[in-house]
Amino acid sequence: MRFNHCARATLLALALCASSAAFGQEKTGNKEGFSLKPGTARIVLMRPVIGAGEQSTGGMYEPNADWTNQARENIAAALAQAQSQLGNQVVAYSEAASGEGPIVTQYSHLFSAVADSVIEYQFFPGNRLPTKKRDKGFEWAIGPGIASLKSLEGADYALFISTHDEYGSTGRKVLQIVGMLGGVGVTSGVHVGHAGLVDLKTGQLVWLNADRQMGGDVRTAEGAQKRVKQLLEGFPGKPAEVTLAGQ
Template identity: 80%
Template sequence: MLALACCISSTAVGQEKTGNKEGFALKPGTVKIILMRPVIGVGEQSTGGLYEPNADWTTQARGHLGTALSEAQTQLGNQVMPYEESAGPEGPLVTQYSQLFNAVADSVIEYQFFPGNRLPTKKRDKGFEWAVGPGIAELKSLEGADYALFISTHDEYGSTGRKMLQIVGMLGGIGVTSGVHQGYAGLVDLKTGELVWLNADRQMGGDVRTPEGAQKRIRQLLEGFPGKPVALTTAQP
């Protein structure tokens, strides 16, 4: 068990969190970015480790994260506009692209950010080559923009039963995690569908159910954004 724990620890230490397409640069004031509707899910982790959505927590998080994003988007050095939900009948298709972005981000974490898991075609010398597909260029609701900024957060707060199981596991020498807090932020080139920047972490901080926690989460999500650094003010209770 100790050897396994050391192995897991060294893997976590070696994990990368940010990637850029080779040669990509984003000069402030030169492009238009569409901020896609964030994908936000908040719930409880049951004793058995299952995710149980909580509508109230998700609503709280959506409001706090939205406020933090509104402040952050004015600091990204380029014109950042929120996606117009009423732009047309493409809503379901846009939602699919958000889900596809999440799947791609998961793959980047698993097969490129973890050095030990890198696929032969994803080695460091092969560059950062990921995409959601060229079809995104055909979306009429994104016309006139250069990039789409996708943001996704998923939080599971450990239930009392899960926390108790974690304590029992520790006493028995068995590792049991309590809570899941992951987030992804990425830029997609709307001409090619290529993912040109990604910041992804499966161990994010900030309780998104609070204003302060939501600001912390947004700072972490936009860390390393290819432009101006984001520094949000401290939210007041």
């Protein structure tokens, strides 16, 4: 009985801390003055950057090829369903004969790095840099070089998507329980997601939705739909809130 009371008290304290952190953290940013009316833009959906694996007992990331392939297939299917409901013309990226695949991949990873910096240095109030205070606006970019890519000619914006999931191993979950009993916080599982719209004329990030506590098990079709719904929440120019099948 004593063990149960201690465990419950610890879990409640952790839940309250997590709720406070989540409450204080922003998840969405828009460049000042940016707006997107439905039916006014051509948007290229870039190839999502997706990774899934296991979090070891020591907290190390161990990639899992099968899980990653499942996640890619499931997220691709969910995005295919959602992209026609975003209020503008959204087309999948095609390298065609440009040979720009490698550099586009670099831009996708650069976007992920920028999005993570936004979470760290602007979305968390306590970590905000002096130049990223609320009154300084939302000023982030992946560079003007993207405007010169032939494979993106004729498009107005690029929609970047990235997800990273680490599912806690049995050892990690046991360590988390032991940590709780000892009053030490140990996380089990990492679920990060970024979705961002980049202006292809300037390389500026005009909209971002990013969170380090995403929901939805991307290894399943239903979970991937939940993840995509969260990623595209608040998408500019969307005529109405979209409910994906099964949600």
